[in-house]
Amino acid sequence: MSLIRQALARTAPTMQFTARRWASSQDGGPLDPSTALARPEELDQRNKLSGKITVPVEVNLGPISGVPEEQLKERRVRIHIPPKNAMQSGTDNINTWQIEFDNRERWENPLMGWASTGDPLSNLNVKFGSKEEAITYCERNGWRWFVDGDLKPKKERVKNYGINFSWNKRTRVSTK
Amino acid sequence: MAGREAVKRAVQQVRPILSVDREEARKRALNLYKAWYRQIPYIVMDYDIPMSIEQCRSKLREEFVKHRQVTDIRVIDMLVIKGQMELKETVEIWKQKGHIMRYWKESQDPKPTDFLSKFIQGVN
Numbered sequence: 001m002s003l004i005r006q007a008l009a010r011t012a013p014t015m016q017f018t019a020r021r022w023a024s025s026q027d028g029g030p031l032d033p034s035t036a037l038a039r040p041e042e043l044d045q046r047n048k049l050s051g052k053i054t055v056p057v058e059v060n061l062g063p064i065s066g067v068p069e070e071q072l073k074e075r076r077v078r079i080h081i082p083p084k085n086a087m088q089s090g091t092d093n094i095n096t097w098q099i100e101f102d103n104r105e106r107w108e109n110p111l112m113g114w115a116s117t118g119d120p121l122s123n124l125n126v127k128f129g130s131k132e133e134a135i136t137y138c139e140r141n142g143w144r145w146f147v148d149g150d151l152k153p154k155k156e157r158v159k160n161y162g163i164n165f166s167w168n169k170r171t172r173v174s175t176k
Numbered sequence: 177m178a179g180r181e182a183v184k185r186a187v188q189q190v191r192p193i194l195s196v197d198r199e200e201a202r203k204r205a206l207n208l209y210k211a212w213y214r215q216i217p218y219i220v221m222d223y224d225i226p227m228s229i230e231q232c233r234s235k236l237r238e239e240f241v242k243h244r245q246v247t248d249i250r251v252i253d254m255l256v257i258k259g260q261m262e263l264k265e266t267v268e269i270w271k272q273k274g275h276i277m278r279y280w281k282e283s284q285d286p287k288p289t290d291f292l293s294k295f296i297q298g299v300n
Contacts, residue, residue: 048196052189064254
């Protein structure tokens, strides 16, 4: 590391010198051709676009999301945690929040007897890390939402087998 | 939760898309409107649609007024970009007659509401 630093220190004065010489001969640093040839209005616009603008945090993407208007007005989103598969004991895939739309008409296709639906949003399956993210997503897209299956804190109780046979519980059945 | 979040931070700094202020966005929207307005006679002629120029212009106005309540500059810019794309597609005849007529949505029948017409159409 120190070797590199030494080498840099040795080369630095010469680099400065070359830079100064360039500046004296050209009167300003090397110009980018696209900047040099641009009209002043164009430069102004470019400067403005490179900056930032202030907008409200709450934005409704409904008009530009491409979702049909009638779908935006009528649909309601259910935000929930997916249930555990009843046939398996693993719980690793239920730590997400999902959004789901209300069900629309389905019918049996007369040709093959397959199930059909005209609902473009029935297969939208988005997973979120938290409930708040899902709510933000719904609000940005202009959908009505409700949170289903919010986790309630469980009531604490003492789990002790012996308590079932306590003298004051009257849970002992007489054998006589 | 979301409400509290919004109260905490009402505005944010973002990169602009096309316009840097509301006035510029308004100018872009007006320019797009004028371009469509001037193109409508040619559209009616080229596509041979069964609509008059006045009907088309009222539809154009309706489409713009539909987004009257949009205030976010970036959303306005995106709407202008989409409108520009649609205009280009229309002018270059990349669309067909049905795509133009889709603005009037005549092909979408209203859903039956009373029992008998539901029964006849086989809709529950």
